[in-house]
Amino acid sequence: MKTYFPKTAQNGWVLVDAEGQTVGRLATKIASVLRGKHKPDFTPNQLCGDFVVVVNADKVVFTGNKLDQKVYTRYSGYQGGLKKTTARAALAKHPERVLEHAVWGMLPKNRLGRRMIRRLKVYSGPTHPHSAQQPKEMSL
Structure with missing residues (x-):
């Protein structure tokens, strides 16, 4: 019995509108498409997922008190170099990074x-420069 491995992956483009979507639930679906788990020839050790374009990232929603309680940290490696940012501040300054x-x-x-x-590819507004790739709208 030989194991089947796809030779070349057909990479498509997917467009996701993030307006009103919960961050975690949206991220799981995007990660699944990036990995290629929605395809019948999914192979865990190959790059077989699609490109994902996300628009309106500034309009995502956090549930509960996560806007004020969720903290993003980064550390420079130096003493006193730990920076903390709340989700509200991160969403206001760089909504794509969230x-x-x-x-x-x-x-x-x-x-x-x-x-x-x-x-x-994440964009905070409703426009994106990938219209030439003709991304297909993904409903969530």
């Missing part, structure tokens, strides 16, 4: 995951 951070947390942390996250 969704990118959530999706990155759901992808594998290896070379393949780094190639997958490069296929994610």
